[in-house]
Amino acid sequence: MTQAIGRRLLGGAVVASLLGTAVTGLTTRAAAQSFPERPVRVIVPYAPGGGTDVVARVLAQTMSNLLPQPVVVENRAGAGGMVGAELVARAPADGHTILFTNTGHSVLRLLVPNPSIDIRTALSPVAIVSEAPMIMMAASSFPAQTLSEFISTVRASPGRYDYGSTGRGGTNGLTALMFLQAAGLAMNEIPYRGGAPATLDLAAGRIAMLFDASSTALATTRNGQARALAVTTARRSPSAPELPTLREAGVDADMSIWMGLMLPSMTPPAIRQAVHRAVTRALADTDLRARFTDLGTDTIPNLSPAECELFINAEIDRWEGLLTRSGFRPNAP
Incomplete structure (x- = not known):
């Protein structure tokens, strides 16, 4: 009798578990189909006004126009993006x-x-929104008109010249580090709290070099505040076809700055796909594409969430390796 009761209890538990799983699956699918059910928050982990913030706001506005709920950008800067x-x-x-x-x-x-x-492990990539070059800029007062001349000038005076960054974890600093290692040059890093104050010092001639995203660098150079010397991508950029690549000056390096969207890692696949569909729909918008072109975006990758995860994991391996080779001390207080 006891064994029979036990079997019935166990069977009931299994049925309940299966029913619970089925209900959860149905609830998740329903939530995915009705996404979004309330305003969507897009967290930009950097200060307002930078290239990433500008692109995020263009995307958010387009998504707001297409979705039944608003998409709102919030800036939560701090700890290099960790906040x-x-x-x-x-x-x-x-x-x-x-x-x-x-x-x-x-x-x-x-x-x-x-x-x-x-x-x-804590975040799941869902979409890569754009890829674009960083642009190498020199102060207008710097005694070099071309990338080759810049390299020759700096090589002749190791440690004499300064470059701007937003810290080695920022894209400005990472790109400069990549360039200096590949070119065999020695310059002094001057960290800033953001790209805007670094650009001001570049325009004033207080630093010699700054790498910045094309979305903001092209405006800087076309306004005459600095001189554009090169793009960092493997090929010349359609946004600035007059600029050579680093490789054209003999520097064995290239990179693009990507911008992408991530969700909490526990997000169910159906919800991830719903977000991916909403973003993909926005990226197909003609006005958004024109705006992205104006901002210097070269490509809008068409990657699935799984492909995005592979891409970003490869980027983590690449840039962590670069910092480690530079002698950077991990997790230094």
């Missing part, structure tokens, strides 16, 4: 809180002392 990353990682995994980040995300594990999350 915003942690906020999203701990948010409800329902697709309504999204991280909008860039290449600098790749080195957060090295930069932040005792990080409370592992960006590889």
Whole structure:
């Protein structure tokens, strides 16, 4: 009798578990089909006004026009981007809180002392929104008109000249480090709290070099505040076809700055796909594409969430390796 009761109880538990799983699956699918059910928060882990913030706002506005709910950008800067990353990682995994980040995300594990999350496991990439070159700029007063002349001038006076960055975890600093290592040059890093103050010092001639995203660098150089010398991509950029690549000057290096969206890692696949569909729909908008072109975006990759995850994991490996080879001390306080 006891064994029979046990079997009935066990059978009931299994049925309940299966029913619970089925109900959860149905609920998730329903949520995905009705996404978004309330305003969507896009967290930009950097200060307002930078290239990533500008692109995020263009995308958010287009998504707001296409979706039944508004998409609102919130800036949560701090710790090189970790503050915003942690906020999203701990948010409800329902697709309504999204991280909008860039290449600098790749080195957060090295930069932040005792990080409370592992960006590889706490966040799930869902879309790569854009890829574009960084642009190498020199101060207008610098005694070089071309990239080759710049390299020759700096090589002749190791340690004499300064370059701007937003810290080695920022894309400005990572790109400069890549360039200096590949070219065999020695310059002094001057860290800034953001790209805007670094650009002001470049325009004033207080620093010699600055790499910046094309979305903001092209405006800087076309306004005459600095001289554009090169793009960092493997091929010349359609946004600035007159600029040579680094390789054309004999520097064995190339990179593009990517911007992408991530969700909490526990987000169900159906919700991830719903967010991916909403973003893909916005990226197909003619006005958005024209605006992205104006901002210097070269490509809008068409990657699935799984492909995005492979891409970003490869970027983490690449940039963590670059910092490690430079002698950077991981998690230094």
